[in-house]
Amino acid sequence: MRAPPTLLTTCILTLAACGCDAGSTGPDAEDRPLAADFPEVYRAGGSDAPDWAQFTRRGPVSFDGSGNLYVLDPFASQVVVIDPEGQLAGTIGQAGEGPGEFRFPYHLAVWRDGRLAVSDIARGTIHVFGPGGDFDRSVGAGTLPELIRPDPSADALYAQGSSGGGDEIDDYSIGRIDLSGDDVVSDLVLRAWRAPREDPPGEVSADDFLDSSGNVSAARMLMMGRALEGVFFEPTLRWDILPDGRVAYADSSAYAIKIVTPGGPEAEVLLRPIPPAAVTGGLRSAAIEREIDRYTELLEDQGGMPDEFREGIEERGFYPEVAVIRELKSTWQGGLWIRRPGEEPWDDEGPIDVFGPNRQYLGTLAAGTATMPDAFGPDGLVAYWEVDELDVPTIVVKRLTEELR
Structure with a gap:
């Protein structure tokens, strides 16, 4: 599946500006060991x-x-x-x-x-x-966000999935939460691209993680139900806040990190010529087996996995590519650490690309030598x-x- 047209257009313009074409392998095509x-x-x-x-x-x-x-x-x-x-x-x-x-x-x-x-x-x-x-x-706050980061210059938070004022801000959006009043005021500042679906899944709020007695253990079953509606290898929104208040984020399967001023236009796109891997039949089978094993263990103390649950996992859809960017974090000085998948798409020990505050590529920490802080x-x-x-x-x-x- 292709990246969104606006991203592709920006990438082509960026490559042209640096004297490259979209099929070239520039100096950053190979990893520089760190x-x-x-x-x-x-x-x-x-x-x-x-x-x-x-x-x-x-x-x-x-x-x-x-x-x-x-x-x-x-x-x-x-x-x-x-x-x-x-x-x-x-x-x-x-x-x-x-x-x-x-x-x-x-x-x-x-x-x-x-x-x-x-x-x-x-x-x-x-x-x-x-x-x-x-x-x-x-x-x-009512419904609470899934992830929060401080606004470096204000009494506010940036949040993924925050919805103090309704359903406008979801898992593929970033909102700004103003903390200066008695109640949360949440404004949408960024809506990321999401792969189109015929039947989008419903959202689960943080309030739904609690039962009538406030028992948080109900969250496990709710998250399981949500997992059944998901798509294997679907790109998620990966993001962080830079020290100057801009947002660095990735939302497709490509190696493309967009850096924007919240609520403003895209300022720059950080690229490396590393293509996403195709999802093969063998990878599909491995992903299904891994998911079944994971939930079998989770449900062991609750009577085992129902047949309907297993069938639901086996019938889940697949995104055609494995995203190149697994995780993205800003350093204290505004650099970026970008973790890629390891040998398997779900491997947490993949290589980490390091970029300096000026977006220069410094090198890569090899798989297995370091984890993301x-x-x-x-x-x-x-x-x-x-x-x-x-x-x-x-x-x-x-x-x-x-x-x-």
Whole structure:
């Protein structure tokens, strides 16, 4: 399936401007190897960790401008703040119904000055805290977004799937959530391309993740139903916010990253001549088998997988190509890390292309030598989650070399 016409047009113009044609293999056609030797700064967590670092799961993490790391632990209902030396700087929030307390915190956004926002799906609110962790206010959000990023220059968030004002903003759109009032005001700033379907699936809101008693375990079954309506290998919206407030995103199977001012025209398109892989019959069979195995395990304690569920997986549609871009993240200084698929489309150990703040291609971290950081911070700090053989999580902070910052 082709990329949207507007993207193809932009790509051709960009290639022409640099003296290339659409079929050429420029200097970036082959990977330029980069070393993945990042020295470790500290680690927190694991089975022998102090009480404050006994994380219940791998939650969202983010740095502030001083190098403090904020770790959201949803099942402990708190944010743990770790200083640049790896010591506890404090905790924010606790379980409860009072001001600044959490029922089920889900997403985290941290501004460089130390302000932070935490979405609470059980309360339908976004809690805002000032620098130092003092509670500021809660903003009623109704249906909460799937992913949030701080607006670098305002009291607002950018969000994927946010819908405080209706259904206009979905999983293929980015909205801006104004946090300055008592209730969320959400405006559409970007609508990405989506592969056309004869019967588009319905959207599942964050409110639907809860049953009448507030039990979040209902989410698993709802997400399963949603998975049955999906299309294997359909390109998703992959995006991040740059330090200057622009959005970098990919929405097709091509290696094309569009960089835009929210609400404005496309400013530039970042390309590499790496084509998407075709979906073969063997890959179709492997994808179906993998999905059946995954849900068989999930449903093992609930009476097994119904025949209708298995048939639904086997009858799901397929996008004809595997997207070249698996994940996209902005660095602290505005560079981009782009992860491609590994040997298998679902492999998380694929190569990572590194681009500098000026969009120059710096090179590629080979598959298996590095994973995408969970957070980028100042002075080259990056944070990763690791788990041991018992799935006990540890947060590991490393420092990038000057070449990769």
